[in-house]
Amino acid sequence: MAKDLQTVVQQFRSYTRRMKDYSEAIAVLGWDLRTGAPKKGQGQRSEVIGSLSTELFKMGVSAEMKEFIDSLSETGAYEQLDEVTRALVRECKKEYERSHSIPSDLYQEYVVLTSKSETAWEEARHNNDFANFQTYLEKIVDYTKRFIEIWGYQEHPYNTLLDQYEPGITVAILDPLFADLRAQSVALLQAIQERGRKTDTSFFGQRFPIDDQRRFSEHVLKKIGYDFEAGRLDVSAHPFATGLNPGDVRITTRFQEDDFRFAIFSTIHEGGHAIYEQNIGKELVGTILSEGASMGIHESQSRFMENMIGRSFGFWTYFYDDLRNMFPAQFADVSIDQFYRAVNQVEPSLIRTEADELTYNLHIMVRYELEKALIGGDLQVADLPGAWNDKMKEYLGVVPQTDSDGVLQDVHWSFGAFGYFPSYSLGNIYAAQFEAALRRDMPDYKEAIQRGEFSAVKSWLNDKIHKYGRLLEPKDILASVTGESIDARYLVNYLQSKYTEVYDL
C-alpha cells in the first residue's frame, strides 16, 4: 500500500474511532437516563445528549468525511483496503449520502417536530384521542415523503425507509414473503382455534417476590452464556439491551410481582441481543462496525433465544427443578407439560408487545401494510384508525374498542420510524432459518439444551453470526450461514411443528 494511502487509512480509522467513542458516550448517557438518573437533572441531560449527537452527526457529513470516502473509494485504492476498512467506508458512505443531502434547517425542523410529537402521542394514547395526534402524524408523514424525494428511491418510496433498518430488503421482497407467512399463520391459528383446547395460565398470576425473580433471571442469563463480567442487569420501564462496547453490554428488565412471565422472557430476549454484542470480533472493537448487522439480524438473535430456545420443552425440562426450588408453592401442582403449554399459549389479542409467537407477525403485517399505503399515498392519516381496525379484523379476527388499544399503541410512528416494524418479523424469519442451519450442523442441539449445555449453541452463534458485527450485510450473513436467501418457509415449518405438538393438532 502506498505511503499516502496508508496515511489516509490511519486518519480515517482514527476519525471513525472518535465517532464510535461519541456513540459509546451517548449510549451510556441514554442508559443512565433510563435506569435511574434523578428526575430533576433530565432536562439538562437531554441537552448534553443532543450536543454530543449533533457533533457525531456533523462528523458523519463533514467535508473531511467526504474526502476520506472519495479517496478511499477510488479504483486502485479500495481494492487495497483490508476487509474492516472497506466495511467502514461502505457504512460511512451510506450514512453520508443519506444525511448530507437533507438541508440542515429542514432536518432541524423535523427534529423539533418529532420531539414534540412523542409527547403528543403519549397524551393522545392516554386520553384515547387520535385527533390530537393526527396533525403531528400528518406532518411527520409529509416530512418523510420530502426526505424520500431528496434521497430518491427505486420502485417504491417505502424501499428507502426499509433500507435504513434492513439493507437490501424491499417491498418486492416483503410482499410475497409476508403474504405467504400470513396465509400459513392464519391457517394455523384457525386450526388451533378449531381444536378448542384451553390452556391454564392462571398460576402465572400468583405472587412472585421480585428478589427471587431477579435471582432466577440471573441464573438463566448466566446459563445461556450472558457474561456478567461484560454486562449488568438493571430495571427500566421498558426492557432494552445496549451494547456500549463488547466488554460492556447491559440488559434491563421490569419485574412484575403478579406475573412471572414478563421479566423472565424479556430477560431471555434481551439476553439474546446482548450475547450477540458481547461476542463481536475483537478486531471490530472501537470501530463503528462493533454493532449488530441490522435490526432484523439483531432481532433474530433475541427471538431465537426467547422463543426457539427459551420456550422450548428441553429448556424448561432443564430449568424446571431450579424454578420449583425458587417458587415451590407457586408451581407445586403444575406439571412441566402444563408449564410448557402455558408459555406457548396462542391467543389473538390487541397489543403487539403482548402477542404470542404465532400471532405476533400478524400484528407486524398490519403495520407494514398501513405504512406502505401511507408513504405510497394510498392512505390518509385521517383514515388510519379505521384502516387499522379493518386490518386487525382481517388478520387477527379482533377489533380494538379504543384507539389507545389500536392505532395509538406503538411509539414508533411518533418519532417517524417508518420502515422499522418489518424488522421484527424479519428477525423471526431469519431466526428460523438459522435454527434450521443449526439443526443441520448440530443435529443433537436440543438434547444438549435439555442437559443444560448451552455453550455449543452459543459458540455456533458466535462463530457464524456474532463475530462479524456489522462487517457483513444481512444477506451475506444469511447466505454464509444457510446457503440461502430469505425464506419464510422455515418459520412456517417451525411454527407448524411446534403448535402441532403443543395443541395436539
Place this chain on the structure above:
Amino acid sequence: MAKDLQTVVQQFRSYTRRMKDYSEAIAVLGWDLRTGAPKKGQGQRSEVIGSLSTELFKMGVSAEMKEFIDSLSETGAYEQLDEVTRALVRECKKEYERSHSIPSDLYQEYVVLTSKSETAWEEARHNNDFANFQTYLEKIVDYTKRFIEIWGYQEHPYNTLLDQYEPGITVAILDPLFADLRAQSVALLQAIQERGRKTDTSFFGQRFPIDDQRRFSEHVLKKIGYDFEAGRLDVSAHPFATGLNPGDVRITTRFQEDDFRFAIFSTIHEGGHAIYEQNIGKELVGTILSEGASMGIHESQSRFMENMIGRSFGFWTYFYDDLRNMFPAQFADVSIDQFYRAVNQVEPSLIRTEADELTYNLHIMVRYELEKALIGGDLQVADLPGAWNDKMKEYLGVVPQTDSDGVLQDVHWSFGAFGYFPSYSLGNIYAAQFEAALRRDMPDYKEAIQRGEFSAVKSWLNDKIHKYGRLLEPKDILASVTGESIDARYLVNYLQSKYTEVYDL
C-alpha cells in the same frame, strides 16, 4: 451593547456551553466506571473518556477560544458584559493561559507518565517498596518544574500550583496561617493527651447490617437537605460526590458491616459537597461556572456538614432515637454522651483519611512542607521517606513502620497533584469562618439542629455560598460572607471550645 459584541457573546456562550456538555458527559462516564461498570469494558471506556477529554482540552486552547477571549477582554467590551459572561471570560482566560503554553508533545508525555505512575504507585504501596515508585515520582517532579518554568511564577514556584486549586492562595499566606494553626493544634493535642481521658469506641465495631446502614444514611441525608430527586446514593470503593448538573448530583459511600462510622460520616461529608452543587444558581446551569468556587470552598462545605454539624452534640441529640430504633441492640448500653465523645475521639494516627478533626490538619501540613521543599528544590525525592517520618514525628508524634503507612499512603502525587493537599485544611479554616458568620446571623442555629430543623441553615448556606457556584472567587465569597480575609483563628477557637467540652479540659 453593539450588535457585533452581542453576536460574539452569544457564540462564546454557546461554545462554552458545549464545553460544559462535554464535562457532564465525562463526569457521567466516570461515575459509571466507579459505581458498577462491568470489568471487561473498562479499557475501552477509558479510551472514550480520553477521547472526550482531549476534545474538551482542545476547545479550551483553540484559536476560536483565543479570539473569544481577546475580543471580550478588550476595554470597551468587557465593561459591557453581564456578570456571568465576565466570569466565564475570566475562567476561560485563566485556563487558556495555563494550558496553551505547554507544548502538546510535552503534555502528552506527561499524561502517559502519570497514567503509568499511578499503577506503579499502587504496586509500590502494596509491596511497601518506595524505590520502585521513586523513579516515577522524580520524573513527575521534573515535569512539574518544567511546567512551572513555562507558566512563570511570582515569589515561590509552588504558588503557581496552589493557584490551580485555590486561586489567590500563596506560600506567603499559607506559611503563617499553617504555623499558627499547627502551634495551637499541637498544644491542644498535648492538653488532651495529658488529660488522659480514655474514650470507649468499641461499640462501633459490632455488626451493622448494610441495608439498615443504608436506610439510616438516606434518612440523615434527606434531613440535612440533600434532594434525592436531584441525586442518588450508590456504592464505590472510595466515596465521592459528583455534580453532573445541579439537578443531578450523586453521592457514593462504602458500607462496612463491622464499623458503623465509616459510611455515615462519609455520607454526611459527601452530602455537604452535594448540597453545595444542588443549589448552584439557575442562571449558571449549563455554564462552566456551574461548579464549586474552588477545592477549598468545596471542602469547607463537606467539612462543615461532616464535623461542625455531623459531629455536634445537637445533631446526635436529634438523631439518637432514630439511630437506636434502627440498631437497638448495638446502642442499648450507650448513652448519648458516650456516643458523642466516641465520634469526637482524638488520637494521633498514621493515616490521613482516618484522622480525627484535630490531627487531620497536621497530616496536611506534613504534606505541604514536603511538597514545597520538593518543588522549591530543597528536598530530593530520594530523601522523601526519611523527611516524611521526621515530619510525622515532629507534628504528630507518631512514626510509620512502613512506607505504605507513610509516604506511600496517598494517591495524589502519583498523578502529579502537587498543591492539592492544602485545600483540605483551607476547607476546615473556611468552614470555621463560615460557622462563626452563621452564628452571628442565626445565634440559635444549634438549637434548630437539635430540634431537627435543618432548613434555615441550609438556606443560609445556599444564599451566602452555594448559589454563586464559580461566579465569585474564593476570597470574594469569604469577604462577602464574613467581612474578613482568611484567618485560622476561628478554626482554633472552634477546636479549643469543642475539645474542652469533649475532654473536660
